[in-house]
Amino acid sequence: MGRPLNGIVDKVVKQGYESYSISAEALQKSSHEFCSSPSEKNLNLAQQAFKENALDWQQVQWLNFSPVTYFMRYYAFEYWPDKKGVTQRQLRALSQGDPSIMDAPKFWTSASIAVRGLTAIESLLYHPDFDPMNSANHCSLLERVTDHHLESATAVAQQWQESKAQDWVFDEEGMGFDPEEVALEQFLQQWIEHMSAVKDAKLETPIGYNGRENLKLAEFYRSDLSLQTMQKNLKSYREIYHSGSPSLFDIAKQSNPVVADQLEQQLIENVKLSLQLPSNFFKSEMPQEEKIALAKPLVKSISSSQSYLSSLVTSLGFQIGFNSRDGD
Numbered sequence: 001m002g003r004p005l006n007g008i009v010d011k012v013v014k015q016g017y018e019s020y021s022i023s024a025e026a027l028q029k030s031s032h033e034f035c036s037s038p039s040e041k042n043l044n045l046a047q048q049a050f051k052e053n054a055l056d057w058q059q060v061q062w063l064n065f066s067p068v069t070y071f072m073r074y075y076a077f078e079y080w081p082d083k084k085g086v087t088q089r090q091l092r093a094l095s096q097g098d099p100s101i102m103d104a105p106k107f108w109t110s111a112s113i114a115v116r117g118l119t120a121i122e123s124l125l126y127h128p129d130f131d132p133m134n135s136a137n138h139c140s141l142l143e144r145v146t147d148h149h150l151e152s153a154t155a156v157a158q159q160w161q162e163s164k165a166q167d168w169v170f171d172e173e174g175m176g177f178d179p180e181e182v183a184l185e186q187f188l189q190q191w192i193e194h195m196s197a198v199k200d201a202k203l204e205t206p207i208g209y210n211g212r213e214n215l216k217l218a219e220f221y222r223s224d225l226s227l228q229t230m231q232k233n234l235k236s237y238r239e240i241y242h243s244g245s246p247s248l249f250d251i252a253k254q255s256n257p258v259v260a261d262q263l264e265q266q267l268i269e270n271v272k273l274s275l276q277l278p279s280n281f282f283k284s285e286m287p288q289e290e291k292i293a294l295a296k297p298l299v300k301s302i303s304s305s306q307s308y309l310s311s312l313v314t315s316l317g318f319q320i321g322f323n324s325r326d327g328d
Helices: 002-036 040-060 066-077 086-096 099-103 118-126 136-161 179-207 226-242 248-255 257-276 288-315
Strands: none
Touching: 002 040, 002 136, 002 179, 002 226, 002 248, 040 118, 040 226, 066 136, 086 099, 086 118, 086 136, 099 136, 118 136, 179 226, 179 288, 226 248, 226 257, 248 257, 257 288
16 A cells, blocks of 8 residues: 555645645745835735745645654644634734744744744734734844744655655564554545535635534634635645545446546545635625535535445545544
8 A cells, every 4th residue: 555655645745745845934934024125016026925835835834744743743734723812812912022032943843833834924914913014123133033934844845855754653562563654554544534514614614504603713814815725625635636646536447446536526526616706705704604505515525435445445444543632
């Protein structure tokens, strides 16, 4: 089963982190350029760079495994959902203090995950509490957060270039196991869990599919990326399915052709349905009932793809455990 694993690592993960670190560098540069010469034009360029980096993150967001788990980087890259506004509070406190404390070598290793990544950068660029255009303190905070963010993104990309997934699984019981098999099992578990998070946290929760609407819980809602991030995730699932030679799809076609094709069709359907949602889907001007009616087919489609993926994974002999992202 090593070849789908190696294919997913090379095509989806390594290339994904490569792009992510490149766009993190563009974001860091444009933030510094904006701060050295604040103007509407430079602010827009920094915001554009932020959007590109946030969308690159969506390619690898499904995988909370290996280098990204060190120093809580996964949660620092995106501290979301931030139901209690922790990011704003902690950024405000930082911006009122002496910015040079952030230059201490140990500062970021002990800094809160809420001030370390994309969620913090989005706040500094979009939240009305922050005005980097006219506040030197807010701008130096933006510079330092984007510096650290670039450092983290580069470190993860670098660690992936130097290692393979098998290096990140450990034989704790000393029982002996096949590291390739165990790593692939981890990847599959992460993929299934992420699907569930996309359906619940990205789609259902903000629009109040099963309760009250709260659009502020949509992912990156301030920068108006909530719909695009979800579309990007759903596209990345097909890449996971088809990477490697043989790919998971190829192996599934051999052992369980019916479900292999059902999953393939459903993954295509997810993307299609998500692309049909109107651009103001996560905006308050659209009535909630209308949002729910439009979301129904996509919710159903993602649920079906979860079922097909789970039964496929089980039929291939993998043990998929408790979903740690569900918060049940």
